[in-house]
Amino acid sequence: MLLKKFKKEALKFAKGLELVDFSFGLPYTYVLVEGENGRALGVAMTLPEEIQRYENSIGEPSLEEFIKKADSLNIVERTLALAAINAVSQYHIDLNNAEWADAVELFSDDIGKIAVIGNMPPIVKALRERNFKLYIFERNPKLWDKETLSDSLEYWLLPEVDAVIASATCIVNGTVDMIAERAKNAKIILLTGPTGQALPEFFKGTGITHIASMKVVDIRKAIRELKLGCFKGFAEGSIKYIVEI
Template identity: 30%
Template sequence: MIVDELIDQALAMVQGRKVIDVRAGLGYTCVMLEGSACGLAYTFRNELGCCCGILDVAGNLIGMNADKIIPWAKESDRLKAAIGLAAVNAVINDPGKNWDTGNVLNAFTLHESDTFGMVGEFKPILSKVRPMTKNIYVFEQNVPEGSELYPADTIPRFLPGCDVVVITATSVINHTIDEVVSYCKNAKEVCIVGPSTPLCPEVFRKYNITLLAGSVVKNPELILQIVSQGGGTMSMKPAIEQVLLRI
């Protein structure tokens, strides 16, 4: 599984660092490690339930070796998985690297004849795509009645016919990414997007992924405050930098 490979990559890089802070916010989860390295992951707040969202180790995470929580990324408990992936991203998404920056909206090209697929609705991207092609499939787990969205169970039918595909990085947290990318083998461009994205070409290049559009945390103290106060993607912008990694 992709998540197992990401875990292995992070464990090989963590170098014994300890957990300095953990914030499980309504929008995102953040983990800070020694050296002020921060990673983010989406919080599936509607899938935590009344019990499984309660951590029996709460209050004991600070000072724990990071290699103890990185493997949580493969847990079925959505909160543990978010904490685990945030720890993975704290290790891998190094703000000290010389990343290419920019917005994914400008990173791929669509022709009128192309078919565009999106797994997880990103409205800003859709607003750019709609004038470029009429052949659009947007898949979501929960589709409101009367919506133009396609339910996730139609992915095997329609995604193999898409030329350009954008996939939310939250698919790493809910462990659907392996199945989704298996239907993208005919695509010329496959992008993983969102602040939860691990910037790890060593793993993703094996799966026909061509572009990673994620974030690095530039202001750790600010991001901890924003996450704790229920901030989402837009609120986090002053504390992060959008990164584009072409594979």
Template identity: 65%
Template sequence: MAMPLLSKIKKKALRLAEGLELVDFSFGLPYTWALLKGGGKRALGVSMTLPEEIQVYRNSVEEPSLEALIEKTDSLNVIERTLGIAAINAVSQYHLDVSSLPDADAVELVMDFERVAVIGNMPPVVRALRGRGIKTFVFERNPKLWDRETLSDALEYLLLPEVEAVLVSGSALVNGTLEMILDRAKKAELLVLTGPTAQLHPDFVKGTGVTHLAAMKVFNIERAIQKLKLGSFKGFEGESRKYVAAVST
């Protein structure tokens, strides 16, 4: 049986986590986060928290460490999975140099396509695409984020084979749907994992079908953590820089 995608990512992250130490972490809204240090520098990783996915507030991690959190990345418990992804993103950000990467929005990558899927309702992105006359399919799992033109994520299975490009919220890692999306969107020329949760190291998704990672590098870590503790999404963004990283095939 083939190893699940999250298990493969976990295995790669554990190798890069050697010598790094977990400094602090928190499961919270709007993001769960993990802070690590090593070699005289620190890195912050985040993961979107999806309260609608939580069934039981239970966690089997008794002695938190960087390795312990990463080991839970492929757990069926969404709290454990969210913490694991935040830890993996912290490891990724520690090793990823974004200084030479372009500061760009994910939407700029797909403006030349005629049929685009947006997975995870992102209104500014959708407005930009439809403003250009691009046929845009918007899928969302959380009914609270639906509007009149939003499609249930159940229709991804049917419609993704028809699109030329896909913008996927990094939360697809958290809810475990990224693997299905990659399988159904094999004909797409571009598949961009986007948002703060897409802080993965490009090598972690090499060969999966993900072509780009459009995420955010946190530079002012102390202020970002303070704003995360205060539940501020926009405040956290203000301490970060967007970047786009191509994933080699």
């Protein structure tokens, strides 16, 4: 399970870092950490449709205690854990070999069928303009449209696709392992979005081939916008990157 792997690796990298701030909220949960080399912000998209009744089992919040909840069955704990893992990752990440390009540019014209996991209109629009055959999957009924398929069909259709671009929220909801397994015939399996901030080496051996995420460079502004529930304001304080696993 990917989240168990994340937990084990992140606890090693968390040594020497302190928890400065955190918040479970909409649209993103965040964790802020600090070490000798400064501060780093990690985020994870909050999935309101999956939130369960929750009573705090973490006790006194700490970076290590958050990370240990990565494989919890409770979505609140998993979201906080992934934000913490992402904060640790962003503190240590080396982006010297990253690409500063749009994620859809990874898909060459010889690719036929693409699975888009999570209805992401800008990405869908860009891929349609290039005439790819798309399967668009979405779990949240509020985000469905006439072209959207239920995510229950992923198990059936993923073995047929040549490439996958999936919202990194599949890490939070625990479907990332199934996606990688069922799409093993795909040339590219790309996770995209701020939730995919984990260190690229954490994904080795999983079948994931690329990560497209963002590094927060204006932490103060990003936290302010996150506290106000803003999507775009948060992104404005960040830079996008793509790394190959």
